[in-house]
Amino acid sequence: MIFYGTKIFVKQLGNVHQAAVCGHCRAQTGHAVIRHWTWFTLFFIPLIPLWKSYFVVCPGCGEKTKIKKSDAKKMISQ
Numbered sequence: 001m002i003f004y005g006t007k008i009f010v011k012q013l014g015n016v017h018q019a020a021v022c023g024h025c026r027a028q029t030g031h032a033v034i035r036h037w038t039w040f041t042l043f044f045i046p047l048i049p050l051w052k053s054y055f056v057v058c059p060g061c062g063e064k065t066k067i068k069k070s071d072a073k074k075m076i077s078q
């Protein structure tokens, strides 16, 4: 039997310097920018990197909003 699947590695890239209002809980806080990096795994060992996704996360409610890579870079370098 072959065990395969995917695993997501999460990394916090930085914080958005400008406070923003969360679209979910309406809190005005500094949001975090995170990257999800999905890998193909074989027998639970990550072998092949598949894709990266970028999100802005509200620290209050944990709401994630998907953003583009270019926007993620802009948000943390401002």
Ligand SMILES: [Zn+2]
Pocket (backbone or CB within 6 Å): 022, 023, 024, 025, 026, 027, 058, 059, 060, 061, 062, 063
């Ligand atoms: Zn929120």
